[in-house]
Amino acid sequence: MSIPTVNPTPTSITAAFDLPKPPGVSWRVRSQQVVDYEVSMTRGLLSTSNSTFAHACGADGKRRTRCLVVVDDAVEQLYGERLRAYFSAWRIAHNWRVVPGDENTKQLDTALGLVDDMSSMGILRRAEKIVAIGGGVVLDVVGMTASLYRRGIPYIRVPTTLIGQVDAGIGVKTGINHGQHKNRLGTYCAPETALIDPEFLRTVDRRHINNGLAEIIKMALIKDSQLFDLLEATVASIDPETLADCGPAGGEILSRSIAGMLDELEPNLWEKVLERAVDYGHTFSPSLELRADPPLLHGEAVAVDMAICVALARNRGLLSEQDADRALTLMNAAGLPLTHPVFTAELLERALEDAVKHRDGYQRMPLTAGIGSAVFVNDITADELRAALSFVAHRDHRAADSDVLESAR
Ligand SMILES: NC(=O)c1ccc[n+]([C@@H]2O[C@H](COP(=O)([O-])OP(=O)(O)OC[C@H]3O[C@@H](n4cnc5c(N)ncnc54)[C@H](O)[C@@H]3O)[C@@H](O)[C@H]2O)c1
Ligand SMILES: [Zn+2]
Incomplete structure (x- = not known):
């Protein structure tokens, strides 16, 4: 009686299944990701009668919804009360995180702090959103964290500075600084939507x-x-x-x-073309x-x-x-x-x-x-x-x- 071979040699497998000898076998995986997001310029974003922001957060005013709001400290001071009133009016329960709108905020520690916020809140992976409200700094660090958390969860951008409204808030790039280098770490991750209300610019210095x-x-x-x-x-x-x-x-x-x-x-979102x-x-x-x-x-x-x-x-x-x-x-x-x-x-x-x-x-x-x-x-x-x-x-x-x-x- 022959004893079965426990570890057959590659030659015996090839012989048994007629596989090509390595190297010589490869698989190509090809997939495409559709990027589809809206940038809207809208007035009166924080007026409770305006549903734009609430709908972006997945709220309809009847069901209770949740989101994590990450807000720039200056915006918190100037608009915090109105923001909270808006969320309450639309029955959006919010976990609230204030971060300084300062270049020093764009670092890994901030991103990790936000990860902890998401974990302890137990944010749902698709239905609940992260809402970034602030200048380019807040948008960049929140965008990067959203793109990393569980390999990517939806987020909304509400840019409140001029750079935010014409640049940082409307593309797909996220980032943090490292050493003396700007944006040394970052990702490409489109927001679900970007809502631009020029009214925020009234208080920008x-x-x-x-x-x-x-x-x-x-x-x-x-x-x-x-x-x-x-x-x-x-x-x-x-x-x-x-x-x-x-x-x-x-x-x-x-x-x-x-x-x-x-x-x-738009034609070069992932920067395949470097010109x-x-x-x-x-x-x-x-x-x-x-x-x-x-x-x-x-x-x-x-x-x-x-x-x-x-x-x-x-x-x-x-x-x-x-x-x-x-x-x-x-x-x-x-x-x-x-x-x-x-x-x-x-x-x-x-x-x-x-x-x-x-x-x-x-x-x-x-x-x-x-x-x-x-x-x-x-x-x-x-x-x-x-x-x-x-x-x-x-x-x-x-x-x-x-x-x-x-x-x-
Ligand atoms: N991702 C991108 O494509 C992209 C593009 C351009 C710039 N950026 C990044 O954006 C950052 C610069 O953005 P920024 O100029 O908005 O700076 P910022 O985020 O530091 O904001 C500037 C200051 O304005 C305050 N502020 C925010 N909104 C306000 C308001 N409505 N009223 C009063 N004060 C307000 C902030 O607290 C801060 O003190 C840089 O880190 C840059 O690298 C990113
Ligand atoms: Zn720039």
Whole structure:
């Protein structure tokens, strides 16, 4: 009687089942994920008679529902009472977490704290939502946590700053910082919906309005010359009130910026194509934003980066002298810096090297080719960076007598 083989050799299995010899067998799995979310601009979001927000939270006012609300500390102070009244009116039981709207919040510890909140609340994986209400910081960290918790649960974004409403709140990127690097960790995770109420902008301070204007000017420079003209004509009157009132200019500026951003993002949500016009002003700034002391706001760092890009394009003949001047004048008029001591030639080179890694081995640097359109270049040299810095330093009215001129030399 033959004894069965306990551990048959690969040869005997192959012989018995006629399998191809390894290597030589593989499986391909192909699947597609449909991304479908709505960005709506709506007024009176916190009015109890407005059902938009409640429906986004899955509430109908009859059944009791639950959600985890993560709210920016400034928003809590200014709108907390109205928010709670709204949730109560719509029978939404809410677990409430307040986090500081501060760049230091964008770190792993905050994300882990939110994970604990979700666990202890026992949030249902699909039916109950996380609601992020605040500026880009809160939206980024909540989005990342939502994308990680049980490998992804639905969340809603309610951006309350200008950057949030035209940028951070409407795409699919989430992130936290690590070391001195912005957004070193992050995911792509679309919210279920993004609800934009310009009314929140009424309480945003001037510096943070200017911060958001940097991203709006970016959109104008890379794809919308009409938006640029509108900004040029109205920049002096843009303030929290005009934006919140959503009058003809304010409404047009907000909606053109949002539409332009979504138009750029939609065909390339997962950034398969690394030539992204919306990365304009985001080549050097991610490495340098957190190095400044005191730190620059995101839009301020983007503005300094954009000013260098304007100079690079002007020096290459991609932008006329007059258009370069218009671009820098608009940024200055929007109260944005064009220079900063931390943007030295050496650091710009290092930042560009890091951008090359981020962009998979090439510079893929967007520059303006005339106002309202972008081209990508891969051959920016250290000499060009030096020349660009010097060009901008001599045009920044605020830089006179400062160490900025010195650092550009
Ligand atoms: N995910 C993305 O695609 C994306 C895009 C752009 C920017 N971002 C990120 O967004 C962050 C910047 O966002 P931000 O400029 O909104 O900064 P922020 O979130 O720090 O908010 C700015 C300040 O405004 C306060 N605030 C929020 N809403 C307010 C209101 N209605 N009234 C008064 N004060 C209010 C906050 O408490 C904070 O002090 C950066 O971390 C940046 O990296 C992400
Ligand atoms: Zn940005």
